[in-house]
Amino acid sequence: MPSMPMNVALRSAMDVMLGRDENVVAFGEDVGYFGGVFRATEGLQAKYGSHRVFDTPIAEGGIIGAAVGMCAYGLRPVVEIQFADYVYPGLDQLISEAARLRYRSSAEFTAPLTVRMPCGGGIHGGQTHSQSPESLFTHVCGLKTVMPSNPYDAKGLLIAAIEDNDPVIFLEPKRIYNGPFDGHYDRPIVPWSSHPLGEVPDGYYRVPLGSAAVRRAGEDLTVLTYGTMVHVTEAAVAETGVDAEIIDLRTLLPLDTDTIEASVKKTGRCVIVHEATRTSGFGAELAASVQESCFYQLEAPIERVTGWDTPYPHAQEWDYFPGPARVGAAFTRVMEA
Amino acid sequence: MTEAAPLRFKVPEPPARPGDQPDFSYVGLSEAGSVRRPAVDVDPAAMRDLAYAMIRVLDDNGVAIGPWSPDVTADDLRRGLRAMIKTRVYDDRMQNAQRQGKTSFYIRCTGEEAFAVGQALELGPRDMFFPTYRQQGWLIARDWPLVDMMCQVFSNENDRLHGRQLPVMYSARDVGFFTISGNLGTQYIQAVGWAMAAAIKGDTCISSGVVGEGATAEADFHHALTFASTYQAPVILNVVNNQWAISSFQGIAGGGSSTFAARALGFAIPALRVDGNDYLAVISATRWAAERARANCGPTLIEWVTYRVAPHSSSDDPSRYRPADEWKAWPLGDPIDRLKAHLIVRGEWSDDRHAEQQVEIRDEVQSALKQAESYGTLLDGRVASAKSIFEDVFEVMPQHLQRQRRQLEG
Numbered sequence: 001m002p003s004m005p006m007n008v009a010l011r012s013a014m015d016v017m018l019g020r021d022e023n024v025v026a027f028g029e030d031v032g033y034f035g036g037v038f039r040a041t042e043g044l045q046a047k048y049g050s051h052r053v054f055d056t057p058i059a060e061g062g063i064i065g066a067a068v069g070m071c072a073y074g075l076r077p078v079v080e081i082q083f084a085d086y087v088y089p090g091l092d093q094l095i096s097e098a099a100r101l102r103y104r105s106s107a108e109f110t111a112p113l114t115v116r117m118p119c120g121g122g123i124h125g126g127q128t129h130s131q132s133p134e135s136l137f138t139h140v141c142g143l144k145t146v147m148p149s150n151p152y153d154a155k156g157l158l159i160a161a162i163e164d165n166d167p168v169i170f171l172e173p174k175r176i177y178n179g180p181f182d183g184h185y186d187r188p189i190v191p192w193s194s195h196p197l198g199e200v201p202d203g204y205y206r207v208p209l210g211s212a213a214v215r216r217a218g219e220d221l222t223v224l225t226y227g228t229m230v231h232v233t234e235a236a237v238a239e240t241g242v243d244a245e246i247i248d249l250r251t252l253l254p255l256d257t258d259t260i261e262a263s264v265k266k267t268g269r270c271v272i273v274h275e276a277t278r279t280s281g282f283g284a285e286l287a288a289s290v291q292e293s294c295f296y297q298l299e300a301p302i303e304r305v306t307g308w309d310t311p312y313p314h315a316q317e318w319d320y321f322p323g324p325a326r327v328g329a330a331f332t333r334v335m336e337a
Numbered sequence: 338m339t340e341a342a343p344l345r346f347k348v349p350e351p352p353a354r355p356g357d358q359p360d361f362s363y364v365g366l367s368e369a370g371s372v373r374r375p376a377v378d379v380d381p382a383a384m385r386d387l388a389y390a391m392i393r394v395l396d397d398n399g400v401a402i403g404p405w406s407p408d409v410t411a412d413d414l415r416r417g418l419r420a421m422i423k424t425r426v427y428d429d430r431m432q433n434a435q436r437q438g439k440t441s442f443y444i445r446c447t448g449e450e451a452f453a454v455g456q457a458l459e460l461g462p463r464d465m466f467f468p469t470y471r472q473q474g475w476l477i478a479r480d481w482p483l484v485d486m487m488c489q490v491f492s493n494e495n496d497r498l499h500g501r502q503l504p505v506m507y508s509a510r511d512v513g514f515f516t517i518s519g520n521l522g523t524q525y526i527q528a529v530g531w532a533m534a535a536a537i538k539g540d541t542c543i544s545s546g547v548v549g550e551g552a553t554a555e556a557d558f559h560h561a562l563t564f565a566s567t568y569q570a571p572v573i574l575n576v577v578n579n580q581w582a583i584s585s586f587q588g589i590a591g592g593g594s595s596t597f598a599a600r601a602l603g604f605a606i607p608a609l610r611v612d613g614n615d616y617l618a619v620i621s622a623t624r625w626a627a628e629r630a631r632a633n634c635g636p637t638l639i640e641w642v643t644y645r646v647a648p649h650s651s652s653d654d655p656s657r658y659r660p661a662d663e664w665k666a667w668p669l670g671d672p673i674d675r676l677k678a679h680l681i682v683r684g685e686w687s688d689d690r691h692a693e694q695q696v697e698i699r700d701e702v703q704s705a706l707k708q709a710e711s712y713g714t715l716l717d718g719r720v721a722s723a724k725s726i727f728e729d730v731f732e733v734m735p736q737h738l739q740r741q742r743r744q745l746e747g
């Protein structure tokens with residue numbers, strides 16, 4: 001099987017779907033001729049034509065609004081927001097329109113739309129190229145929210161998202177486009193070619209939405225995490241020797257509560273790790289859901305390791321980023337409780 | 338009934354891609370001196386043609402001609418020239434520092450210096466500028482300390498913004514320079530709001546907002562025009578049309594259908610389309626719009642036609658999407674060369690003085706760089722303290738942030 005970085009795996013997913021389904025179109029800022037600032041659509045315009053893959057004006061509200069209109073016609077748009085930090089002008093079209101089209105028209109109109117956007121920090125992007133706004137989307141009824149942690153999942157999930165008949169927010173942690181970053185920013189970059197999940201089949205396959213993956217089985221505690229933080233958690237496990245069960249959620253909404261519940265009931269301890277800010281973050285939803293289903297099995301308070309509740313700073317990026325040391329410290333607290 | 342023809346989907350294409358011959362025939366030019374200059378209190382309906390012409394003052398020989406030729410002293414022009422050169426040298430040095438890893442990111446304004454420098458020197462000390470990330474020339478023209486700018490770019494211990502902001506996202510209230518946002522277009526309607534406030538308070542100062550031609554597509558641009566027109570706000574609405582928005586040529590923002598200046602016409606906002614590489618035209622058009630705003634005649638939209646000679650940013654490689662030598666074919670030349678030629682024609686400058694000044698500026702920038710680097714760069718990690726990231730989220734730090742700050746300190 002070929003090995004590919006995550007941005008190439010995403011390109012492969014779009015390539016497969018543009019080839020299989022004439023109703024699939026892909027567009028966004030710098031997406032057409034140039035192939036996107038992270039190269040995720042490189043070559044697709046040349047292959048499928050500029051009526052299927054094209055550049056748009058710089059207007060996120062326009063991009064998402066036009067996509068909703070195309071959905072009404074019967075297309076299946078895959079749009080790119082250049083950075084998740086720039087999705088805000090498009091929120092009205094997402095929240096008030098895409099998310100509710102099905103409900104308000106009793107399924108007369110639907111929005112089978114995929115909104116891709118690079119998210120997360122670790123590239124010295126400062127406060128406007130680093131955000132993780134997933135909880136804004138999971139809070140909206142009618143949107144599905146996905147965040148892959150590796151190339152294999154990224155491709156399979158993106159295909160599933162494109163085929164899904166509801167709007168899907170597809171968040172791509174940009175720091176792991178090129179390799180499985182584990183938070184050790186001062187060590188050499190590890191490429192995806194040295195990771196088993198960098199192996200990606202060429203053709204069509206799906207990773208279903210709403211199913212989590214157990215990345216590591218363990219007995220001591222359960223870690224609920226997603227995106228870049230899966231790799232940071234793996235590093236923390238290696239460094240602390242705690243026998244953690246690592247659950248990569250992959251899809252935040254719909255959430256795979258069965259996998260979560262089974263694991264926490266087994267281990268009796270739970271740590272939640274995400275890069276996004278803490279207050280009203282997705283971790284709060286996870287913690288509430290775990291205590292609802294596993295309260296009597298819990299042997300320690302649920303811990304959250306998250307970004308601080310500040311804008312993402314430029315120079316102090318690694319003080320902000322919840323690295324393996326912070327995750328490991330949470331393991332210790334939970335094990336000692 | 339005859340069968341209807343299938344509809345076609347149009348996606349604009351630039352005239353030249355890598356390997357092609359550059360072609361700027363789409364840029365509508367006017368002869369220097371050929372465009373009329375209406376009175377500043379003109380009814381916008383009586384000057385709609387100016388949205389499609391191009392105000393140019395300097396002719397090919399560097400002579401200032403026509404009704405837009407401003408009354409400006411040689412001293413003032415030499416200040417402008419000096420600031421433009423300094424901006425360019427500063428940009429080159431900082432781009433170099435970025436390559437050396439001393440900062441993470443840099444944005445040059447090469448070829449576009451005239452607009453920001455000219456407005457900085459033409460507008461008043463209490464007027465307010467709402468820039469994008471490509472108007473560092475304003476700060477330099479207003480003699481904002483280079484060391485301070487460099488410390489921001491290096492995110493070092495002396496950075497007044499405490500390393501929080503991406504490099505080049507300056508803030509300098511004392512010289513009328515609003516904090517730069519990474520989110521495109523947001524500042525445009527804010528400039529209008531500032532001008533509305535000045536009018537509400539019966540003040541005498543005005544504001545000036547900037548947006549790139551690419552970002553005119555954002556809703557904030559349209560909000561700005563609507564509010565400016567409704568309230569006749571004393572604001573200059575600048576569109577810097579440098580032909581490229583990262584990899585997207587101006588046609589992707591709708592430039593193929595009309596000029597960007599003409600966007601103002603539906604709002605009955607007067608529109609000027611100006612040679613943005615002609616320093617005298619910058620002074621003159623800015624003066625016209627500022628006088629109009631101060632006379633309670635409302636907003637003006639100015640499209641500055643220029644060319645982004647540099648890559649979009651240090652993360653960009655333009656040879657992937659446009660001919661590498663496209664800038665050489667740009668019909669409006671270089672703003673520094675053109676102002677220099679004008680001063681020489683006027684008998685107020687010489688090649689020798691120019692060369693001398695060049696050396697002097699290089700030395701000045703070099704010694705500022707040395708000083709700024711002595712306070713640290715991103716390479717040596719001498720940045721504002723980690724715990725400082727919790728400050729200024731709110732005026733008073735709430736308990737949850739105090740708690741997080743203690744956790745960070747361990």
Ligand SMILES: Cc1ncc(C[n+]2csc(CCOP(=O)(O)OP(=O)(O)O)c2C)c(N)n1
Pocket residue numbers: 029058082086089469471519520521548549550551552553579581582583645649
């Ligand atoms: C809301 C938003 N969307 C997208 C971006 C990403 N982006 C940064 S600069 C840029 C191009 C801007 O082009 P233009 O407005 O023409 O200004 P120029 O860079 O040419 O000066 C884009 C798309 C952003 N910063 N903000």
